[in-house]
Amino acid sequence: MPRVPLAASQAVVDHGFIAVRAKLIDVAAFLDRVERHGVAGDFRCAALREAAALLVDGQPERARRILELLSDPTTEPELKSSGKAALGAWPRPASATVAPLPSL
Amino acid sequence: MRYIEPHGHMVSRTTDDYQAMVTAGCVAVCEPAFWAGFDRGSAAGFRDYYRQLTEYEPARAAKFLLPHFSWICLNPKEAEDLSLARDVLALIPEFLQRPNVLGIGEIGLNRNTRNELTVLEQHVELAVKHDQLILVHTPHLEDKLKGTQLILDLLGSHRGVKPERVIIDHVEEHTIQRVLDRGFWAGITLYPDSKSSPPRAVDMLEICGRERIWMNSACDWGVSDPLAVPKTALEMRRRGHSAEFVDAVLYANPHRFLSQCPKFRLGQSFSG
Numbered sequence: 001m002p003r004v005p006l007a008a009s010q011a012v013v014d015h016g017f018i019a020v021r022a023k024l025i026d027v028a029a030f031l032d033r034v035e036r037h038g039v040a041g042d043f044r045c046a047a048l049r050e051a052a053a054l055l056v057d058g059q060p061e062r063a064r065r066i067l068e069l070l071s072d073p074t075t076e077p078e079l080k081s082s083g084k085a086a087l088g089a090w091p092r093p094a095s096a097t098v099a100p101l102p103s104l
Numbered sequence: 105m106r107y108i109e110p111h112g113h114m115v116s117r118t119t120d121d122y123q124a125m126v127t128a129g130c131v132a133v134c135e136p137a138f139w140a141g142f143d144r145g146s147a148a149g150f151r152d153y154y155r156q157l158t159e160y161e162p163a164r165a166a167k168f169l170l171p172h173f174s175w176i177c178l179n180p181k182e183a184e185d186l187s188l189a190r191d192v193l194a195l196i197p198e199f200l201q202r203p204n205v206l207g208i209g210e211i212g213l214n215r216n217t218r219n220e221l222t223v224l225e226q227h228v229e230l231a232v233k234h235d236q237l238i239l240v241h242t243p244h245l246e247d248k249l250k251g252t253q254l255i256l257d258l259l260g261s262h263r264g265v266k267p268e269r270v271i272i273d274h275v276e277e278h279t280i281q282r283v284l285d286r287g288f289w290a291g292i293t294l295y296p297d298s299k300s301s302p303p304r305a306v307d308m309l310e311i312c313g314r315e316r317i318w319m320n321s322a323c324d325w326g327v328s329d330p331l332a333v334p335k336t337a338l339e340m341r342r343r344g345h346s347a348e349f350v351d352a353v354l355y356a357n358p359h360r361f362l363s364q365c366p367k368f369r370l371g372q373s374f375s376g
Contacts, residue, residue, distance in 0.1 A: 008344025015342050016303060063304065067278040071249035072216075081184050081215040086245035 027052065047089035105129040105347075107333050107354035110362065111210070111239070111273060111291060111320035113138050114161055114172070115153075121323070121330045122168040128334040131355070132370055133165060134362065136175040136210035136239050141325055143182055147191040150178065154195065158202040171370060173362070175209035175239050176200060183214070183223035193226055200234055206365045207231065209239025210273060213251040216243060225258060232264035237365050239291075240272045242279065244298065252279040256286055269364055271318065274299055280308055280317075289316045289361050294332035302336040306343060309353065318358040 031049065034040045051066045059065070072090040106129045114122070114135050125133065135157055144150055157174040165172035176199045178192045199205060208231040213220045231238045240259075243251035255272065259265050272283045273291030276299065283290040292308060293299040300308070305319055321332035329335070337350045362368040 008342070011342050011344070061277070063307070064277040067276055068249060070246055071278065072246050074250060075253070077221050077254065078215060078217045080219075081217045084181055084214065086215070086243065086247045088245045090246045 043091045044087065044089045105334065105337055105350065105354075106131050107337065108318075108358040108362070109133040109320060109323075109330075109333055110318050110358040111136060111293065111322045112330060113322065113324035114165065115156055116325035117323055117330055119164065119167070122165060122170060125330055126168045126170050128331055130170060130334075132171045132173065132362075132368075134173045134175065134206060134358075135161060136241075137177045137179060138210060138241075138324065139179045139181040147188065147195060150192045151195055154199045158199060158204055162204050173204045173206050173368060174202075175207055175237075176205055177208050177211045177227055178223060179210065180212050180214040180220045180224065180241060180243075183220045184217065186219055186222065189223045189226070193223075193230060196230060197234060200236060203367060206362060206368055207237030207239060208234075209237075210241040211238065212241035212255060212273075213243050214241075214247070216247055216251045216254060221254065221258065224255070228259065228262055228265060232262065237362075238265070238270040240270065242272060242274045244274075248274070248276065249278055252282060256282060256288075259288070260286060268316075271361060273320070274322075275308075276300055277304070277308065280312055284312060284316060289318065292317060292319045293322045294319060294329070294336055295322065296327050296329060302332065302339040305336055306339050306345075309340075310343075314349070314353050314357070316357070316361075317353065318361065319354060 027048070031040070031045070034042065034045045039045065047070055051069050054062055054065050054069065070089045109125060109130050109132070112133050112135055114133060137153065137157060140153070144153070154176055157176065161174070162172040176196050178189055183189055196208070208227055211224055211227040213224060228238065230236075240255055242248050242255065252272070252275075259267070259270060267287035268289070271289035271291050274293045275283055275290045280290050280292070292305045294302055294305060309317065319333055319336055321328060321330055323330035323332070333354060337354055340350050340353070
């Protein structure tokens with residue numbers, strides 16, 4: 001790991017906080033919005049709620065773990081393409097455990 | 105500051121972008137073949153695109169004194185049609201001889217299908233046969249982890265592939281170490297909404313080290329920023345990393361990888 005002056009470490013907070021604060025509020029507003037519009041049950045929203053829980057579990061490597069959580073965990077090639085674009089979260093089979101919807 | 109843009113789809117950009125990149129310190133741009141946003145209908149369409157990458161685009165860049173290099177392939181988004189792929193791959197050897205072509209790329213996977221894997225394998229065979237560098241695209245979003253593993257397994261099982269001559273691009277936090285551990289180079293792509301942001305890219309450097317890593321903007325016709333690489337230099341300096349560190353990552357590293365192709369040469373005024 002490169003040696004970084006201590007003074008620069010404070011800059012990580014000074015320069016990063018406001019931008020990340022805005023992104024966090026965007027996440028909160030998005031979760032509010034999908035509930036208000038009745039689409040919070042979409043598998044992508046469920047995956048987002050589950051991923052958000054990793055932010056505060058006190059464990060390191062949150063970015064890596066969230067990316068893995070949102071990934072297709074299978075290992076075999078697909079028989080055919082389901083379209084050009086990926087969706088951002090893996091649509092789990094119904095039997096798989098997902099984060100529960102919040103009670104309203 | 106000087107930097108190399110090792111992955112930019114300049115056919116999608118305006119001449120203003122060339123001017124901005126050169127003004128920011130860009131000393132070379134490398135352009136892999138990619139998907140045009142629609143599927144081409146024939147091999148002739150690919151031939152025209154390869155001519156654009158090897159004739160027209162270098163001339164456009166030269167107006168801004170910017171050396172332009174390219175990579176040739178059939179991209180994985182158009183690899184489902186095996187018949188078309190066969191016809192297109194037959195065109196590639198002719199273009200590998202062009203003076204600005206550095207290798208085969210960006211090959212790889214998109215939705216991790218069997219046909220994509222078949223065409224990837226054919227590209228790898230072609231690269232080994234013609235002793236070419238390889239630039240690999242890894243899939244997007246939820247497909248990246250699985251696709252990266254499939255790619256690593258395919259490349260690792262081919263005895264003719266030399267990992268130090270292969271760069272696996274678009275790595276993120278969950279794939280970068282897997283790539284580096286197998287001896288390949290890793291590319292970090294800086295996108296506004298996906299792949300990596302400048303702060304996350306610098307995080308990866310701080311965690312994984314700076315060896316065998318390059319950064320690129322992959323600027324194209326989608327949401328992207330042709331100045332993402334120099335903006336990442338600012339993030340490095342804000343965190344206290346030295347000018348030497350910035351130069352090593354943004355100039356020396358891509359220069360080292362790309363110089364494995366004897367056609368990658370920069371003029372004295374650029375290379376310093």
